[in-house]
Amino acid sequence: MVAPLRIATRGSVLARWQAERVAALLGVDAELVIVSTKGDERRDVEIHRLGGQGVFVKEVEQAVLDGRADLAVHSAKDLPSTTEAGLVLAAVPERADPRDALVGCSLDGLPTGGRVATGSVRRRAQLASLRPDLQFTGLRGNLDTRLARVHDRDDPVDAVVVAAAALDRLGRADEAAEVLEPEVLLPQVAQGALAVECRADDETTHKILAAIDDATVHRCVRAERAFLAELGGGCDLPVGALAHIDDGELALRVLLASLDGVRVVRAHARGTEPEATGRAAAVALLDGAGGRALLDEEAIA
Numbered sequence: 001m002v003a004p005l006r007i008a009t010r011g012s013v014l015a016r017w018q019a020e021r022v023a024a025l026l027g028v029d030a031e032l033v034i035v036s037t038k039g040d041e042r043r044d045v046e047i048h049r050l051g052g053q054g055v056f057v058k059e060v061e062q063a064v065l066d067g068r069a070d071l072a073v074h075s076a077k078d079l080p081s082t083t084e085a086g087l088v089l090a091a092v093p094e095r096a097d098p099r100d101a102l103v104g105c106s107l108d109g110l111p112t113g114g115r116v117a118t119g120s121v122r123r124r125a126q127l128a129s130l131r132p133d134l135q136f137t138g139l140r141g142n143l144d145t146r147l148a149r150v151h152d153r154d155d156p157v158d159a160v161v162v163a164a165a166a167l168d169r170l171g172r173a174d175e176a177a178e179v180l181e182p183e184v185l186l187p188q189v190a191q192g193a194l195a196v197e198c199r200a201d202d203e204t205t206h207k208i209l210a211a212i213d214d215a216t217v218h219r220c221v222r223a224e225r226a227f228l229a230e231l232g233g234g235c236d237l238p239v240g241a242l243a244h245i246d247d248g249e250l251a252l253r254v255l256l257a258s259l260d261g262v263r264v265v266r267a268h269a270r271g272t273e274p275e276a277t278g279r280a281a282a283v284a285l286l287d288g289a290g291g292r293a294l295l296d297e298e299a300i301a
Helices: 013-026 058-065 121-130 143-151 164-169 203-210 215-231 274-288 291-300
Strands: 005-009 030-034 071-075 087-091 100-103 115-117 135-137 159-163 176-180 194-199 239-246 249-257 264-271
Touching: 005 013, 005 058, 013 030, 013 071, 013 143, 013 164, 013 194, 058 071, 058 087, 058 194, 087 203, 100 164, 121 135, 121 239, 121 249, 121 264, 143 159, 159 164, 164 176, 194 203, 215 239, 215 249, 215 274, 239 274, 249 274, 249 291, 264 274, 264 291, 274 291
Parallel strands: 005 030, 005 071, 115 135, 115 159
Antiparallel strands: 071 194, 087 194, 100 159, 100 176, 239 249, 249 264
16 A cells, blocks of 8 residues: 655645645555644734744745655745755645735825735735835735735735635635736735745655646746746845736836835746746846845845
């Protein structure tokens, strides 16, 4: 009898859905290994103050490194730009809608001075750039908790911002008042994609996972992650990126903004090799569009 694959995952409904989705794609018996992360335990602190990327994955990855699980399933947007030593990003099986969604009210429908709840500095900065009149408040917790803020009598908001993929995957897409196009709100790196990691020396599991890797999606995610890596781990400013395949080439759009959204710089790059395209986009943003000056100004501030 073949032992079930042990899948490390966070315990939220969405995280479990993602792990079970990967198991279904693999067509194997699976056992979920539920892991609590720093991001799950410190819901009183905004994500960027906890350290940004990595706060939802480190403990999940450790379960694989320790041998308690064979693989880990993540929202790819939660991964740091470089893979943890001893692990390999073995599969990016699919990508749902990468866009952001407003629940409660559309962007044009928000009243002057309207309150928007989001825990993302990227979303906040871009929306503030479009609508300087808006007010923002934090947003943490699972999807149910976040969506409930729209109807919270004690601390009401006009809208909350969430990933469209989360709504889609949990059957709540009809609750979106508006799905924002990337030209309006550029998504987070790898948003909407699933990421599956295993130990670098586990050839058996790596081979199993290779069967569900979507080469096109993986290329796009690699380009976006390469862009983020080129910016450097010390970049705490709002960052966005989205790649797609156009006429056989990678087309990558990127963004960097000040925390208040007063300054937003954009750039793009095209190429056939993901890492080179990501690096080219970073150079275009930093040296061609004024991103380096923005980073220097924020560092001084």
